Amino acid sequence: MDASVIVVVVVVTALAFDFTNGFHDTANAMATSIATEALRPRTAVAVAGVLNLAGAFLSVEVARTISSGLVDDAQVTPTLIFAGLVGAIVWNLLTWVVGMPSSSSHALIGGLIGATLVVAGPDAVHLGGVFGKVVLPALVAPLLAGLVALAATGLAYRITARADVAGVRRGFRIGQVVSASMVALAHGANDAQKTMGVMTLALVAGGLLAPGSGPPFWVILSAGTTIALGTYMGGWRIIRTLGRRISEIQTTQGFTAETTSASVILASTHLGLPLSTTQTCTGAIFGAAAGRRPAVVHWGLAGRMVLAWTATLPAAAVVGAVASGIAATGTAGVVVVALGGLTVAAGLYLVSRRDAVHAGNVNELGAPVPTRVAA
Amino acid sequence: MGVNWGALLVVAVASAGVAVTLVALVACAVVGLSAPQGRRTARTGAAVGVVCVLAAATIVGFGLAVIAG
Numbered sequence: 001m002d003a004s005v006i007v008v009v010v011v012v013t014a015l016a017f018d019f020t021n022g023f024h025d026t027a028n029a030m031a032t033s034i035a036t037e038a039l040r041p042r043t044a045v046a047v048a049g050v051l052n053l054a055g056a057f058l059s060v061e062v063a064r065t066i067s068s069g070l071v072d073d074a075q076v077t078p079t080l081i082f083a084g085l086v087g088a089i090v091w092n093l094l095t096w097v098v099g100m101p102s103s104s105s106h107a108l109i110g111g112l113i114g115a116t117l118v119v120a121g122p123d124a125v126h127l128g129g130v131f132g133k134v135v136l137p138a139l140v141a142p143l144l145a146g147l148v149a150l151a152a153t154g155l156a157y158r159i160t161a162r163a164d165v166a167g168v169r170r171g172f173r174i175g176q177v178v179s180a181s182m183v184a185l186a187h188g189a190n191d192a193q194k195t196m197g198v199m200t201l202a203l204v205a206g207g208l209l210a211p212g213s214g215p216p217f218w219v220i221l222s223a224g225t226t227i228a229l230g231t232y233m234g235g236w237r238i239i240r241t242l243g244r245r246i247s248e249i250q251t252t253q254g255f256t257a258e259t260t261s262a263s264v265i266l267a268s269t270h271l272g273l274p275l276s277t278t279q280t281c282t283g284a285i286f287g288a289a290a291g292r293r294p295a296v297v298h299w300g301l302a303g304r305m306v307l308a309w310t311a312t313l314p315a316a317a318v319v320g321a322v323a324s325g326i327a328a329t330g331t332a333g334v335v336v337v338a339l340g341g342l343t344v345a346a347g348l349y350l351v352s353r354r355d356a357v358h359a360g361n362v363n364e365l366g367a368p369v370p371t372r373v374a375a
Numbered sequence: 376m377g378v379n380w381g382a383l384l385v386v387a388v389a390s391a392g393v394a395v396t397l398v399a400l401v402a403c404a405v406v407g408l409s410a411p412q413g414r415r416t417a418r419t420g421a422a423v424g425v426v427c428v429l430a431a432a433t434i435v436g437f438g439l440a441v442i443a444g
Contacts, residue, residue: 058439058442058443132379136383137383140383140387144386144387144390144391147391148390148391148394148395149394151391151395152394152395152398153398155395155398155399155402156398156399156401156402159399159402159403159406160402160405160406163405163406163409163410164409164411166409167405167408167409168405168406168409170409171401171404171405171408171409172401172405175401175405178435182435185439189442252402255398255401256394256398259394259397259398259401260390260394263389263390263391263393263394263397264386264390264394266390266438266439266442267385267386267389267390267393268386268390269442270441270442271379271382271385271386272382273379273382273383273386
């Protein structure tokens with residue numbers, strides 16, 4: 001396949017991943033605001049979409065990390081990147097269907113690693129970089145966010161203990177509009193850059209950009225716009241999980257969770273650490289929930305989420321590896337992988353329609369998630 | 376392993392400090408702005424609330440400026 005054609009295929013696939021990243025992660029910013037009714041569902045996703053676009057222009061530190069710190073650029077080909085993206089998209093869609101928040105970042109990195117291992121061998125993967133810049137921060141992020149949110153929630157309830165209840169609810173509801181907006185901004189700043197990094201990597205691998213280059217403006221604009229569009233579509237299934245199934249969230253807790261999430265994500269983005277916004281926000285929501293009444297938190301659901309997070313990188317790597325092996329055979333292989341990916345995506349979408357979740361029913365609990373509730 | 380412990384520590388300390396400070400300021404603002412009747416109490420509460428909101432907004436604005444810069 002002509003080099004420029006495969007680069008175009010990669011760019012389109014990267015934007016498709018960016019779109020899934022958008023609707024998969026809408027819940028991170030807006031789940032608690034929708035659950036507490038601080039924002040109407042459609043308003044929330046519109047705000048999130050706009051701010052994701054704005055956030056994409058804030059910094060490119062994470063983009064540089066993705067494009068040069070995890071795999072050997074010299075071994076990477078556009079076909080390899082394409083296969084890795086397919087792995088990430090499939091995992092994103094699968095977890096979306098079951099309403100499970102998982103890291104789009106890890107799915108992307110896992111897909112790339114799996115594809116790289118098959119085509120270029122283990123020497124092309126910088127395991128030290130993967131551990132130091134991805135795995136370790138991912139372990140730290142939900143714990144850090146959870147502990148900070150726990151402390152902040154306890155402090156907030158202590159300060160407002162004797163204040164008018166209705167006034168407190170109203171005040172934090174207004175605060176949630178701002179805090180949720182900051183999380184959406186932080187998400188755009190952190191997550192859009194991952195796709196920018198992949199697109200830049202593809203352009204470098206295809207010889208269309210000098211090695212070590214930062215993302216061109218059109219890459220930033222297209223990635224930011226696509227993630228914003230995906231965000232506006234609204235991942236209602238995951239919004240319901242984070243907003244309603246962890247615990248009954250009050251506006252105070254929503255505010256502390258969102259403020260904590262935004263602080264952690266923006267600080268890490270500024271320092272070039274590609275944290276998982278999903279894991280950070282989920283940790284913060286659990287921390288905020290526990291900060292009020294630990295006994296009513298669905299801790300069993302936390303266990304299921306940890307399992308899903310642990311499986312993300314290897315699962316996406318497996319799909320990426322399979323896709324890479326097929327795509328590496330030539331043009332026909334690329335076509336097979338593309339058609340296969342589209343078929344899987346269509347199938348998962350049809351499955352989701354059996355129990356559709358939308359703006360009108362997102363705050364209803366619907367079919368219960370099989371988990372035990374703490375006494 | 377290439378673990379950037381320094382950066383992780385900075386992230387932890389900075390984000391915890393900012394988050395707790397912002398929550399405390401907003402909580403104080405909420406208490407102040409929802410103070411009960413009694414003109415002096417309500418005026419004092421409103422003043423405290425406004426100061427806390429402005430302080431919180433300043434922190435947020437400064438943080439965004441650092442990141443964007």
